[in-house]
Amino acid sequence: MAVLVFLDHESGVIRQASRSAVTAARALGEVHALVTGDAAVADAAARIDGVAKVLRAAGAATAHELAEPLAAVIADLAPAYSHIVAASGASGKNVLPRAAALLDVQPIPDVVSIVDADTFVRPIYAGSALATVKSSDAKKVLTVRASSFDPASAEGGAAPIEQVTVPDGPAVSAFVSIALSKSERPELESARVIVSGGRGMQNEENFKLLNPLADRLGAAIGASRAAVDAGFVPNDYQVGQTGKIVAPDLYIAVGISGAIQHLAGMKDSKVIVAINKDPEAPIFQVADYGLVGDLFEILPQVEAALDTAG
Amino acid sequence: MKVLVPVKRVIDFNIKPRVKADGTGVETAGVKMSMNPFDEIAVEEAVRLKEKGIATEVVAVSVGVQQAQDTLRTAMAMGADRAILVLTDVAVEPLAVAKVLKALVAKESPDLVLLGKQAIDDDMNATGQMLAGLLGWAQGTFASKIEIADGKATVTREIDGGLETLTLTLPAIVTADLRLNEPRYASLPNIMKARKKPLETIAPADLGVDVTPRLTIVSVAEPPARQQGIKVESAADLVARLRNEAKVI
Numbered sequence: 174m175a176v177l178v179f180l181d182h183e184s185g186v187i188r189q190a191s192r193s194a195v196t197a198a199r200a201l202g203e204v205h206a207l208v209t210g211d212a213a214v215a216d217a218a219a220r221i222d223g224v225a226k227v228l229r230a231a232g233a234a235t236a237h238e239l240a241e242p243l244a245a246v247i248a249d250l251a252p253a254y255s256h257i258v259a260a261s262g263a264s265g266k267n268v269l270p271r272a273a274a275l276l277d278v279q280p281i282p283d284v285v286s287i288v289d290a291d292t293f294v295r296p297i298y299a300g301s302a303l304a305t306v307k308s309s310d311a312k313k314v315l316t317v318r319a320s321s322f323d324p325a326s327a328e329g330g331a332a333p334i335e336q337v338t339v340p341d342g343p344a345v346s347a348f349v350s351i352a353l354s355k356s357e358r359p360e361l362e363s364a365r366v367i368v369s370g371g372r373g374m375q376n377e378e379n380f381k382l383l384n385p386l387a388d389r390l391g392a393a394i395g396a397s398r399a400a401v402d403a404g405f406v407p408n409d410y411q412v413g414q415t416g417k418i419v420a421p422d423l424y425i426a427v428g429i430s431g432a433i434q435h436l437a438g439m440k441d442s443k444v445i446v447a448i449n450k451d452p453e454a455p456i457f458q459v460a461d462y463g464l465v466g467d468l469f470e471i472l473p474q475v476e477a478a479l480d481t482a483g
Numbered sequence: 484m485k486v487l488v489p490v491k492r493v494i495d496f497n498i499k500p501r502v503k504a505d506g507t508g509v510e511t512a513g514v515k516m517s518m519n520p521f522d523e524i525a526v527e528e529a530v531r532l533k534e535k536g537i538a539t540e541v542v543a544v545s546v547g548v549q550q551a552q553d554t555l556r557t558a559m560a561m562g563a564d565r566a567i568l569v570l571t572d573v574a575v576e577p578l579a580v581a582k583v584l585k586a587l588v589a590k591e592s593p594d595l596v597l598l599g600k601q602a603i604d605d606d607m608n609a610t611g612q613m614l615a616g617l618l619g620w621a622q623g624t625f626a627s628k629i630e631i632a633d634g635k636a637t638v639t640r641e642i643d644g645g646l647e648t649l650t651l652t653l654p655a656i657v658t659a660d661l662r663l664n665e666p667r668y669a670s671l672p673n674i675m676k677a678r679k680k681p682l683e684t685i686a687p688a689d690l691g692v693d694v695t696p697r698l699t700i701v702s703v704a705e706p707p708a709r710q711q712g713i714k715v716e717s718a719a720d721l722v723a724r725l726r727n728e729a730k731v732i
């Protein structure tokens with residue numbers, strides 16, 4: 174049986190995390206992709222390597238990826254599929270559990286590894302433990318952690334596109350508005366390098382001191398909950414159990430103590446650097462390279478070192 | 484209007500959980516338990532709706548073991564009017580909890596069910612969405628702001644790239660994000676008063692719900708440990724090592 178993968182998009186661009194979901198789904202069977210939005214989104218989905226068919230749910234009802242009509246579409250398509258998969262971003266987490274309830278299935282969120290068609294590994298307790306679970310449901314509904322699967326190539330596929338109809342249902346919710354944080358930087362979840370700031374940055378103005386370093390490294394900027402709660406940066410910068418889960422090649426934590434909830438979001442990074450004035454800060458227990466000292470003195474020194482070394 | 488607030492008893496967020504030696508789960512015996520932080524936020528929001536004169540009654544609900552009574556007393560000390568404990572020794576999954584809540588919704592007829600967006604133990608982030616699906620109600624997940632007027636809830640949601648605002652026709656389901664509010668501390672007089680508030684205990688079977696888990700835990704293991712790192716002396720040393728040793732810049 175084939176696997177249905179819901180690909181979410183933002184401003185008409187399919188998220189890289191969704192291409193990671195395609196990779197995960199390919200381990201389970203032939204991949205059919207479900208997309209909403211205009212024809213360009215469906216075309217982009219059709220070009221993803223490994224997608225055998227694209228199902229396009231177009232029209233007003235599915236604009237803005239509202240959970241109510243989308244879950245109904247997924248439940249409608251479900252009889253033809255053994256697994257239903259999405260990336261565990263805000264959209265997948267919103268829609269898939271609702272679809273699972275319509276199918277009387279217990280969903281399996283945040284899968285980091287697929288053992289077999291029924292058995293999956295997922296982190297629990299903010300990543301303090303890894304649970305291997307076996308599902309007895311006839312159909313599996315899962316969201317997958319993007320950082321655990323390489324994204325499928327955006328090019329190379331040539332899948333046919335089919336229209337699917339949205340089942341009739343009462344319009345119980347309506348879209349009002351969206352406010353996206355504007356940034357020239359790479360997306361947090363797909364960045365190769367991330368520079369993250371915490372409470373130690375002290376204020377919104379100081380937080381901007383991370384910009385030159387991030388610019389120099391082509392990095393995305395992240396933050397701890399403390400920095401978000403204090404209003405230094407918007408919420409969507411937050412890395413951690415309740416924010417974004419990232420696993421870049423290089424994660425530089427500046428003025429972040431390293432609470433369990435923050436580590437949950439970044440401890441699978443390839444190389445972790447910690448800059449903190451407290452030598453006892455828990456962040457040093459996971460850091461490959463630690464530098465103890467005042468971040469306001471160290472940051473310019475790091476930039477200077479990067480410049481002199483070319 | 485009536486607001487139903489499901490709350491869960493979990494290992495306190497400050498505690499680092501320890502995996503049991505036999506790999507069957509996480510050690511909970513003798514470990515400090517508290518109300519799930521996201522549920523505290525949901526209770527706080529419900530109580531604020533009552534203080535604004537929008538909600539008339541706030542009912543806290545928990546599905547779990549006898550000790551979940553303490554969690555419900557905490558919710559009542561924060562301002563919930565009464566509580567219902569659905570007593571079970573089984574480790575209940577979101578699907579089962581959603582079915583129990585659906586049965587309670589049929590009994591209690593709330594206009595709003597306010598949940599936390601996820602429990603910090605199973606990290607599922609599913610119960611609210613599943614309940615909304617089972618009821619056919621609108622859902623406003625990961626809410627950082629809720630306004631209620633004219634039979635509708637206007638909900639601002641935290642999404643990957645920023646914020647999104649939706650209107651939901653009531654009755655509806657809303658799940659709370661961290662940013663929704665700052666929960667209050669229960670004062671001693673309120674803790675005393677909460678002891679006298681009504682707490683009803685029922686069994687899942689009384690609600691006609693089968694709570695048998697669909698997922699079997701094959702094993703629970705520690706995540707792979709990271710290799711011990713080193714402390715470097717200077718920024719220049721750090722940059723040199725990142726370039727030559729780790730080769731990441």
